[in-house]
Amino acid sequence: MTDVLSQGEIDALLSALSTGEMDAEELKKEEKENKVKTYDFKRALRFSKDQIRSLTRIHENFARLLTTQLSAQLRTFAQVSVASVDQLSYEEFIRSVPKMTILNVFKPEPLEGRFVMEVNPNIAFAMLDRMLGGRGEAFSKAENLTEIETRILTQLFQRTLETFREAWDSVKEFEPFMDDLEINPQFLQLVSPNETVVVISFSTAIGEASGMINLCLPHVVIEDILPKLSAHLWMQQKKKEREPGELNSLQNSVKQAPLEVVAELGKSEITIEEFLQLAVDDVIELNQPIGDPLKVSVGSLAKFYAQPGKQRGNVAVQVTEVIGEEGD
Incomplete structure (x- = not known):
């Protein structure tokens, strides 16, 4: 980057040239000599x-x-x-x-x-x-x-x-x-x-x-x-994007990740004393009306509504509605 002279330095330079303290020809000669640089090939x-x-x-x-x-x-x-x-x-x-x-x-x-x-x-x-x-x-x-x-x-x-x-x-x-x-x-x-x-x-x-x-x-x-x-x-x-084969492999790995699915029949609150007195054949009343759909959670998020039933002798639920998220 070229050095910028202040106004005082410019005035001092012009004054030196006018009084003969500095020779313009010598300055040009010095400038030419400075352009030559030594180079060590070793x-x-x-x-x-x-x-x-x-x-x-x-x-x-x-x-x-x-x-x-x-x-x-x-x-x-x-x-x-x-x-x-x-x-x-x-x-x-x-x-x-x-x-x-x-x-x-x-x-x-x-x-x-x-x-x-x-x-x-x-x-x-x-x-x-x-x-x-x-x-x-x-x-x-x-x-x-x-x-x-x-x-x-x-x-x-x-x-x-x-x-x-x-x-x-x-x-x-x-x-x-x-x-x-x-x-x-x-x-x-x-x-x-x-x-x-x-x-x-x-x-x-x-x-x-x-x-x-x-x-x-x-x-x-x-x-x-x-x-x-x-x-x-x-x-x-x-910036190179993933190769198609690498992306497919990643998607397949994600698809095989296990997820916990929970169908919630309802909730109930009892006291510690009632809990300690629970015995076989006791009935706990839930807050879920029998005609309302069950809420199905995937991981910790509620994702579906479903109705209870049986499938091949096993207890099951049938998805009836997808729970929408904000922005969907």
Whole structure:
């Protein structure tokens, strides 16, 4: 977007040109030079703006689902939101994370390759403290994790992958599972250093602790599903109507659902004392005249009027009228 100059800035610029402090020719030359931009072919932008927008929408949904899941699981305040979505080289991503952090490496079956979710130690250990019955205080001991703590964190992050799968369901069905939990990024080599990755950064708060969660998705792993991230294709899939066979199957399933049908002979009110004194052959008088039609209910709704009778020796009712609803 072009910057708009205020009237004061315009006056100052004209004054500088008239006094000779600025040269119009130099300004034109500078403008031409600014049009030339350097381009690093080693760092090609392999994700289109359309695909970045789609990834942002998917992970905004993931952030909402993760907020709900962590709040319920940890029983404390949790807030997760997308802070940024960037594409950079894998080497730049590794250099950007702390030397000691929590790296959750997982496989998104059936895709070939691995993703990594880097969780700031403040957030990871606040989660661990809550899981162990604490108040959710942040502490740093990434280099001294015990086997029990590693196991608890692994199970915790496996549940977050179920939320990740749910967020991606509209685009691709994943079955993600934890592959490894690392603390030193220098030991983690998912792809070649120059490979392009997209990094989704989440601003996260757990109780009073706050930090970042970074999700790294290598281009080479999700390359086959990138065409599905087109906004046009995505909207078409959402608007796609059900296939006739699927609709018929759904209708048949609904038709086979059992319903309770009740024919009401009448009602009566008695006292507790009368109820306690009831015996065999006692008669209870109903409020329904014998000549009036019976009311037939389906579920909890009155749907028909009927008359009593017998059918092949069984007690039965014959529908005589359909009870209309408001608006019918």
